[in-house]
Amino acid sequence: xxxxxxxLVGVLFAAGTYCLMRRSIVKLVIGVVLISQGxxxxxxxxxxxxxxxxxxxxxxxxxxxAPFGDPLPxxxxxxxxxxxxxxxxxxxxxxxxxxxxxxxxxxxxxxxTDT
Amino acid sequence: MNEYSLxxxxxxxxxxxxxxxxxxxxxxLQRAGGIVFSSVTFALSLYLVYVVDxxxxxxxxxxxxxxxxxxxxxxxxxxxIMVAVSSFMGAAVALYALAEIDExxxxxxxxxxxxxxxxxxxxxxxTGDLFNLYVWFEIMLIASFVLISMGGEKGELEGGLKYVxxxxxxxxxxxxxxxxxYGKTGTLNMADLAHNLSVAEDVNWVISSSMLLLVSFGLxxxxxxxxxxxxxxxxTPPSAVSAVFAGLLTKVGVYALFRSYTLxxxxxxxxxxxxxxxxxxxxxxxxxxxxxxxxDMRRILSFHIVSQIGYMILGLAFMTPLAxxxxxxxxxxxxxxxxxxFLVSGVVIRLKGSCDLAKVGGLCRSAPWLAFLFFIPxxxxxxxxxxxxxxxxxxxxxxxxxxxxxxxxAAALLVGVLTLYSMTKIWGEAFWKQQPEGVGAxxxxxxxxxxxxxxxxxxxxxxxxxxIGLFGEPLFNYAERAAAQLLSPxxxxxxxxxxxxxxxP
Numbered sequence: 001x002x003x004x005x006x007x008l009v010g011v012l013f014a015a016g017t018y019c020l021m022r023r024s025i026v027k028l029v030i031g032v033v034l035i036s037q038g039x040x041x042x043x044x045x046x047x048x049x050x051x052x053x054x055x056x057x058x059x060x061x062x063x064x065x066a067p068f069g070d071p072l073p074x075x076x077x078x079x080x081x082x083x084x085x086x087x088x089x090x091x092x093x094x095x096x097x098x099x100x101x102x103x104x105x106x107x108x109x110x111x112x113t114d115t
Numbered sequence: 116m117n118e119y120s121l122x123x124x125x126x127x128x129x130x131x132x133x134x135x136x137x138x139x140x141x142x143x144l145q146r147a148g149g150i151v152f153s154s155v156t157f158a159l160s161l162y163l164v165y166v167v168d169x170x171x172x173x174x175x176x177x178x179x180x181x182x183x184x185x186x187x188x189x190x191x192x193x194x195x196i197m198v199a200v201s202s203f204m205g206a207a208v209a210l211y212a213l214a215e216i217d218e219x220x221x222x223x224x225x226x227x228x229x230x231x232x233x234x235x236x237x238x239x240x241x242t243g244d245l246f247n248l249y250v251w252f253e254i255m256l257i258a259s260f261v262l263i264s265m266g267g268e269k270g271e272l273e274g275g276l277k278y279v280x281x282x283x284x285x286x287x288x289x290x291x292x293x294x295x296x297y298g299k300t301g302t303l304n305m306a307d308l309a310h311n312l313s314v315a316e317d318v319n320w321v322i323s324s325s326m327l328l329l330v331s332f333g334l335x336x337x338x339x340x341x342x343x344x345x346x347x348x349x350x351t352p353p354s355a356v357s358a359v360f361a362g363l364l365t366k367v368g369v370y371a372l373f374r375s376y377t378l379x380x381x382x383x384x385x386x387x388x389x390x391x392x393x394x395x396x397x398x399x400x401x402x403x404x405x406x407x408x409x410x411d412m413r414r415i416l417s418f419h420i421v422s423q424i425g426y427m428i429l430g431l432a433f434m435t436p437l438a439x440x441x442x443x444x445x446x447x448x449x450x451x452x453x454x455x456x457f458l459v460s461g462v463v464i465r466l467k468g469s470c471d472l473a474k475v476g477g478l479c480r481s482a483p484w485l486a487f488l489f490f491i492p493x494x495x496x497x498x499x500x501x502x503x504x505x506x507x508x509x510x511x512x513x514x515x516x517x518x519x520x521x522x523x524x525a526a527a528l529l530v531g532v533l534t535l536y537s538m539t540k541i542w543g544e545a546f547w548k549q550q551p552e553g554v555g556a557x558x559x560x561x562x563x564x565x566x567x568x569x570x571x572x573x574x575x576x577x578x579x580x581x582x583i584g585l586f587g588e589p590l591f592n593y594a595e596r597a598a599a600q601l602l603s604p605x606x607x608x609x610x611x612x613x614x615x616x617x618x619x620p
Contacts, residue, residue, distance in 0.1 A: 020284075025276070032283050039291040046298025073297065076246055080290055083253045087286075090257070091279055094264055098272040113274040113347050 005045045012038030023107045025095050032091065036084045040077050047073030117166050117173045121190050124159040124198060125241055127152060128205075128234040132227040142221050146213055149226035153209040153233065157202040160195075160237075167195040168593065171600070172610035174243070182243075182611050183307035189243035189611055192597035193443060197240045197370055200447050203579075204362045204454045205233045207572035211458055212355040214564035215465075220353075223265050232258035232359070239367050243611055245293045245303045245379075248371065252289065252335070256282050259364060263352050274351035281344035285334035292327030299324070306611035309379045309604055318382040325380045325387065332375070336368030338428055339397040342421045346405060349420070350413035354461025357413065361420050362454035366446060369427050373442070376431060377601040384434065392432040396526045399425030403533040412460045412470035412545060415537050416453070419496065422530055423449050426511060429523055433514050439598035441510035444591055448495070448503040448583060455492040455576040459485065462569050463545060465559050472541065477550035486546045488570070491577040493542065495584065497535035503583035506591065 012034050019031030053069040102109050131152030138144040167173055167190050175188040190198070209229065216225050235255030242248050260282075264275030297303055299320060300311050312318050330341065337345040345365070349357050376384055376391070402422025406415045427449070430442025460470045462485055467475040479486045495502035498509075508531055515524040583590055600606060 020280075028280060032280060032287075035284065036287050036290075039287045039294070042291050043294030043297070046294045048298075070301075072303075073294065076294070076297070079246075079250065083250070086257065087253075087260075087279075087283060090260055091283065094260075094272065094276055094279060097264075097267060098276045101267075101269040101272045110273050110276065113270055113277070113351055 001049050002045060005041060005049070009038050009042045009045070012041065025099060025105050025107060025110075028107070029088070029091055029095055033084075033088055036080075036088075040080050040084070043073055043080065044077045045073075117170055118175050120159060120163045120166050121173050121175060121188060121241065124156060124163050124202070125188070125234070125237055127156045127159060128230040128237065131156075132230040132234065135227045135230065136224065139222075139224065139227075142218060145221050145226045149209045149212065149229060150206070152230055153202065153205040156233065156237075157199070157206040160199040160202040163190060164192075164195045164199045167192055168596070172607070174611055181613065183302050183304035186247050187243035187304060187306070187611050188241050189306075189607070190241055191600050191607060191610075192593065193373070193601055194240040194370070196443065196447060196593065196597060197366070198237050200450050201236050201240070201363050201366070202233065204359060204450060205229075207576055208355050208359045208362075208454065208458070211358070211461070211569055211572045214562070214566065214568035215353050215355045215461055217563050220265055225262070225265070228258045228261050228265075229359070232262065232363075234258075236363050236367055240370060243305050245296065245305055245308065247303075249286070249289050249293055252286060252367070255364070255367065256286065259360060262356050263348065263360070266352065268351075270351040274348035277344050278348040281334060281341075285331045285341075288327050288331035288334070292324045292331060295324040295327070296321065304611065305374070305379055306608040309381065310608045310612065312379060312382050313604075313608075315382070319386075321380065322383055322386060325375070325383060328375055329372070329387070329391075332368045332371040333394070334368070335365065336372060336424050336428070337365045337398075337421050338394055338424055339401050339421075342398070342402070342424075345421060346414060346417040349417040350411065354413075354457055354464065357417075358454045358457035358461070361416070361457050362450045365420055365424055366450055369424060369446065372428065373431055373439075373601070377434075377439070378604045378607060381604055388432060388434065391428060392520070392523060395425045395428035395432050396523055397425075398422065398428060399526055399530040403530045403537070406537045407533060407540075410472045410544075412463060412472060412541055413457070415541060416456050416460060419534060419537065420453060422534065423453070423496070425530070426508070426527065429527065430511055430514070432523075433518055433520065434602075435514050435518060436595065436598050436602055437510060437517065438514035439601055440591065440595040441507060441514055443594040443597050444510060444587075445507040447590065447594070448507045448580070451576050451579055451583070452492045452495050452504065455573055455580070456489075456496065458569065458573050458576070459489045459492070462566075462573070465562055465566070465569070468557050468559055470545075472544035474551065475545045476548045477546075479546040481550075484570070488573050488577050489546065490542070491580055493538040494535075495580045497538045498531045499535070501584045503580050503587060506584065506587050510591070 016031045016035030019027045047070040050069045055069040055071040057063050135148045173190040177186045235251050238251035260279050264271050334341040399422050402418050406418035409415045427442045427445050430438045463470045495504040498504045512524055512527050
């Protein structure tokens with residue numbers, strides 16, 4: 001299971017990078033989203049994917065044998081997803097405004113502030 | 116009692132932001148609140164520096180969850196001085212903003228966002244937890260994203276887009292690096308991480324994730340080859356915003372690099388040192404050449420941020436007590452001077468309608484006081500004695516000579532000369548030559564506030580530059596003590612991980 005997700009993380013990073021290299025600003029947004037999802041999945045997997053291994057056991061319950069599930073990566077991913085969601089919404093709004101101001105969705109038109 | 120000074124310093128900007136959001140109808144309240152909250156934060160941060168210097172470490176375990184399970188807030192001498200300097204800039208630029216930030220921006224919550232930016236910056240300096248550092252970075256970034264693009268003009272949106280995309284990418288790298296480190300070590304507390312790595316038999320497996328963090332922090336700090344977003348975006352927003360960005364945001368990246376390579380990644384530092392050294396030299400050189408090729412005051416200054424970051428990273432790469440002390444001194448000096456130069460460029464724009472060097476001139480005759488106030492930070496940046504920049508460069512070069520790293524010493528001296536060239540270029544074009552005929556735009560038609568609000572912070576920052584230059588010894592001694600702390604990470608580790616906490620299996 002981990003190796004499958006590892007491949008998926010790789011695919012997400014590769015697809016995101018590919019989209020970032022394209023010249024359309026919409027694909028820029030898609031690329032950023034794909035890469036950040038890849039990172040989320042990566043963090044999620046680092047805790048180890050263990051089925052049926054509860055992290056919390058009620059006081060009167062029976063503790064399962066090790067290894068235990070780790071809830072922390074999921075909490076971290078949850079935080080990262082929420083942050084990523086907000087930032088993506090902002091990025092979309094910014095791209096829309098920038099597209100209106102520049103009047104082109106080609107990245108090469110965005111060269112007025114360049115060095 | 117010590118804990119309260121840390122908590123208050125950290126939380127006051129947040130309290131301020133909430134208060135200003137509640138009172139968003141009154142613009143006078145926004146202005147007054149912005150100044151009051153940032154100045155009180157500065158006063159508290161000075162107290163924090165005093166407390167930390169006495170007590171060595173101030174540690175708070177948030178929610179009373181003992182480290183390494185909870186989040187620790189840690190102030191050592193290095194982070195305390197960073198908080199103090201950034202709060203100083205916060206207060207100075209808040210005053211400056213009175214004269215530059217127009218009503219439209221105030222109505223779009225300029226000051227609440229500004230305070231949240233300071234909140235995020237201070238939090239990043241004070242946290243002792245890797246994932247928490249990520250969250251502080253995000254707080255800081257969200258505020259800065261809005262601040263850089265809130266004007267809605269074409270240049271701002273364009274520069275903002277570049278800034279946002281590259282910084283999002285850096286956050287992703289950070290998240291991936293932190294996740295992998297957690298997967299390998301099972302902890303995110305920096306002290307616990309450092310402890311685990313220092314007792315581990317083989318540490319080479321952490322190099323990959325430390326490189327992810329190096330790229331991420333390097334992107335934020337603007338080191339070579341990740342700096343391209345910086346000169347493409349920092350010259351677009353109002354000068355108050357670019358001044359506070361120039362002073363603070365890249366330094367947070369530098370701080371994070373220092374923190375990770377003097378604490379967590381100490382065991383692998385010998386392997387990474389050549390890389391950091393090369394990156395530092397290339398950062399200095401490319402930054403200064405980029406500046407030499409430009410003819411717009413704010414673009415020149417943006418490139419100089421990059422080249423000066425190289426000096427600080429160079430101090431990290433040397434990793435001797437003197438070099439680290441020099442780098443800390445350099446950080447303090449650079450934050451003050453660079454913020455000040457951006458503030459001066461804002462006054463030039465106000466007086467002449469532009470800061471393109473081809474369109475302005477004659478300021479030495481029409482505004483001699485401004486020429487004087489530019490002269491001090493500019494030549495401090497170039498490293499002319501007895502201003503603060505001279506001592507910073509002197510200490511750094513001396514430490515380079517001590518470890519016989521001739522290439523980096525040569526690069527540092529060359530870059531110093533070229534910095535001086537850029538500063539003389541601005542001096543000669545904007546201040547010394549006659550106003551060119553027929554191209555000047557004239558003063559800005561509707562200035563927002565009185566000019567004295569702009570001049571006062573510039574004068575205060577210029578005076579502190581001179582004061583650091585003339586009476587810099589206490590500050591340098593403090594920097595040496597901070598460097599000594601950085602070089603003995605076991606003190607940090609034992610201060611955070613209380614000895615009686617047993618890690619349960």
